[in-house]
Amino acid sequence: MNHAEAEVRLLDAAERLFYERGVQAVGMDQVRAASGVSLKRLYQVFPAKSELVRACLDRRDRRWRARLATAVEERPEGDERLLAVYDWLYAWFAEPDFRGCAFVNAYGELGAVDPAVADAVRAHKRAFHAYVAALVASAGHPESLAGPLVLLAEGAMTTAAISGSPEAARAARAGAARLLGAS
Incomplete structure (x- = not known):
């Protein structure tokens, strides 16, 4: 999975989860699981939750x-x-x-x-x-x-x-x- 594809998948998952549950209630591991992007790739694309x-x-x-x-x-x-x-x-x-x-x-x-x-x-x-x-x-x-x-x-x-x-x-x-x- 390339950087651009990972970014889109992460944004799709994070945006949905943040909007449904709230930003503070959603951890990076939940974003990882919902996106199907590895934790390593997640942090390569978005080094901090605030950036995401x-x-x-x-x-x-x-x-x-x-x-x-x-x-x-x-x-x-x-x-x-x-x-x-x-x-x-x-x-x-x-x-x-x-x-x-x-x-x-x-x-x-x-x-x-x-x-x-x-x-x-x-x-x-x-x-x-x-x-x-x-x-x-x-x-x-x-x-x-x-x-x-x-x-x-x-x-x-x-x-x-x-x-x-x-x-x-x-x-x-x-x-x-x-x-x-x-x-």
Whole structure:
């Protein structure tokens, strides 16, 4: 097994296990077993667990933002694209393996003790804010609307994870529609 194949298998296994059980609850031996990669190769690819966590977050960030952008770009420009963010969140929250925002989860576990994880989480959240701000601008709304729209989305993520229901996305969408109508 070459380096690239081992890396993909390790990231697939680690990301699934970390998201299902939490980063601190999963040991490197569990990642090794789930990936089928030898322990020696695992440590060649990721010499420390924190490097594996960061790589998982980086990959998840790229995938998450691409999925969101794809869903939003299918909608007509303007307010429909802004509201599509909440429609996409609803679909995500309804997925059977939804366990909340992986970035918030990782920050809750490691943000205070692992600066690289905290940086990855902050970068993801800044990118999401910038994306919403760009949608706000392209729809002709004041840039000050981006913050409240992001907070509605972030609050929906947390509420959906705790409640186990995707309905928080619909409530956030309704709030966003009110904000857009008032601006």
